Amino acid sequence: TISIHPYQPLILLSGSSDDKTIFQGAQVGAVDYIEKGNLRPASLISSIRYALRRSATLKELHTLYQQVTIISQMRSDIIRLAAHDIKSPLSTFFMSLEMLNNHLDNSPDEFVKKHVDRMGSASRRIKAIVDDIMALDYMDEHGEFERTEIIPLINSVIREFRLMETLENKTLTFEQPQELPVVRGIPGQLREVVFNLLTNAIKYTRDDGQIEIDVNCADSNVTVKVKDNGFGIPSDQHDLLFKPFTRIKLPETQTIEGTGLGLYLVKRIIDRHDGEMFFKSTYGQGSMFGFSLAIV
DSSP: OTTTSTTOOOEEEESOOOHHHHHHHHHTTOSEEEEGGGOOHHHHHHHHHHHHHHHHHHHHHHHHHHHHHHHHHHHHHHHHHHHHHHHHHHHHHHHHHHHHHHHHTTOOOHHHHHHHHHHHHHHHHHHHHHHHHHHHHHHHHOOOOEEEOHHHHHHHHHHHHHHTTTTTTOEEEEOOOSOOOOEEEOHHHHHHHHHHHHHHHHHTSOTTOEEEEEEEEETTEEEEEEEEOSSOOOGGGGGGTTOTTOOOOOGGGTTOOOOSOHHHHHHHHHHHTTOEEEEEEETTTEEEEEEEEEBO
16 A cells, blocks of 8 residues: 555554564554554544654655756756757857968957957857866766776876877876776776866976876775876865866966866766765965775
8 A cells, every 4th residue: 555655644553562563564654653552542643643744744855856856857958958059159169260360360460369369268168168067967877887997097098198298398107006906987987087187287287397196006995196296275275176167266377277167077976986086285385186986
């Protein structure tokens, strides 16, 4: 009856008062227990009232849960559609802007060049926000957990940065351990984590700075750390990290472009993997961001 009518009030009347009977009653959905030998009109009325109130509360909570689920799905659908719809006109804008830049290469009009550069900067930021939103949406609905090797994943990210010459004059070191256990993860998402952490380390480190990737295994966990000797983060702004659309404001980083979604995305992925995210940062000395995952 309970499986068919989950909110049907149920009170257990029994001649037995042992714990086993009470437990069995709770298992089938009884909200109260009355021993027949102690049955009184007042106690029965009180139990019925309690059962009715509890049933009504459960119905309301279920209705609210359904409404929240529908609203959450609508929000996700709206974000997904908006992100996809923005990408098409944004691509057209990029093409036109590139043609305009080429046309202005030999132009003496510095005023126009200045504002075209500003348009380019703003459009790149919009594209980055759209890409991050789509990555968040994709993360929630795609990807299968499997046995994942961390070392090849990190090396593929490093190769990509070297090919794109993103490091510029910065030094990147990665001392690989000879052996490392595999973890249970979604390779594409874990690669996104390493990519974002390394991107931040590069962006927020001076041209002659040093970046180090450290990987080790301890206490049944694989730990990955990305360290830099860059600008660092003041302690009074540590609480802002990992919040969406939040960027640390420093005089040294005002000209650095970003969406404020990178670390939020990283934290979401590590949480999904039941891992731990951690960091340490000192203003003017650099930062360390890392994560740990349980080995298989």
